[in-house]
Amino acid sequence: MTTVETLDPSASALAVRQSRSTVVTYLGAVVRPLGAWTPVAAAVELLALCGLDDPGVRTAIHRLKRKGWLTPQTRGGVRGYSLTKLAEATLAAGDSVIWDAPTAPALEDGWCVVNFSVPESRRAQRHQLRSHLAAQGFGNIGTAMWIAPARRRAAAARAISDLGLDEFATIFTGDYHGPQDLRDLVYASWDLASIAQGYRGFLDHYEALADLVESETPHGAPAFTSYLEAIDAWRRLPFADPGLPTEVLAPDWPGPGAARVFQRLVTALEPPALSHAGLFWPQA
Numbered sequence: 651m652t653t654v655e656t657l658d659p660s661a662s663a664l665a666v667r668q669s670r671s672t673v674v675t676y677l678g679a680v681v682r683p684l685g686a687w688t689p690v691a692a693a694v695e696l697l698a699l700c701g702l703d704d705p706g707v708r709t710a711i712h713r714l715k716r717k718g719w720l721t722p723q724t725r726g727g728v729r730g731y732s733l734t735k736l737a738e739a740t741l742a743a744g745d746s747v748i749w750d751a752p753t754a755p756a757l758e759d760g761w762c763v764v765n766f767s768v769p770e771s772r773r774a775q776r777h778q779l780r781s782h783l784a785a786q787g788f789g790n791i792g793t794a795m796w797i798a799p800a801r802r803r804a805a806a807a808r809a810i811s812d813l814g815l816d817e818f819a820t821i822f823t824g825d826y827h828g829p830q831d832l833r834d835l836v837y838a839s840w841d842l843a844s845i846a847q848g849y850r851g852f853l854d855h856y857e858a859l860a861d862l863v864e865s866e867t868p869h870g871a872p873a874f875t876s877y878l879e880a881i882d883a884w885r886r887l888p889f890a891d892p893g894l895p896t897e898v899l900a901p902d903w904p905g906p907g908a909a910r911v912f913q914r915l916v917t918a919l920e921p922p923a924l925s926h927a928g929l930f931w932p933q934a
Contacts, residue, residue, distance in 0.1 A: 692930035789839030879921035
């Protein structure tokens with residue numbers, strides 16, 4: 651019989667477990683709910699369950715400390731690290747993307763189009779602007795022209811202003827009137843096939859696990875590892891999704907189905923996972 655201990659989410663999930671980004675997942679999904687502080691020994695032992703070795707964990711913690719995410723703090727005679735305000739703010743900013751399935755915008759809300767002409771002397775900022783727009787869900791529809799649902803307008807304005815490029819950029823919002831087919835246009839502007847493949851991969855690897863943990867609640871280390879691995883595998887996917895109106899997506903778009911599976915996993919696994927992790931914290 652398949653159990654939580656023996657269910658293998660695949661080789662790609664193994665690579666996720668070995669990624670240093672798992673430490674960030676640990677901070678957001680485990681450390682914050684348990685008081686925004688983690689013992690060093692707990693981090694090493696718990697993340698070892700997910701395939702990270704001691705040097706890898708300590709190196710990742712050191713780098714996050716240098717980035718201003720962690721500060722040393724001893725509690726009850728136990729060495730550990732607290733999340734800084736920067737870390738808590740950054741993690742909180744991602745919550746609505748990672749944990750809540752976004753509501754698709756209405757097609758009638760229109761589109762935001764950004765056009766810019768940044769001089770060669772500011773080439774580095776031009777590349778930064780492209781990266782910022784892509785991170786905010788914009789797709790490239792032509793030379794220096796980017797498009798996203800209209801609700802991304804404020805994000806585009808912030809990106810332009812933060813880089814000091816206001817005099818080189820323009821922002822428009824409005825409806826699309828052709829002549830190209832709108833679905834063809836969006837599929838040419840975003841790598842939606844790759845995003846869909848990511849969602850389908852998540853479904854392939856974790857739908858069976860969701861069925862299993864709902865019928866056979868795991869406890870201890872299996873609950874913890876399944877919980878952290880599922881979040882680590884999921885959290886990149888919604889950030890890559892630009893959140894387009896359903897009318898312009900393929901009828902079999904897998905995003906909502908994958909989000910439902912993720913929510914089922916969190917509901918079933920979070921309580922026993924945090925209960926297990928809490929055993930590694932100093933007891934009052």
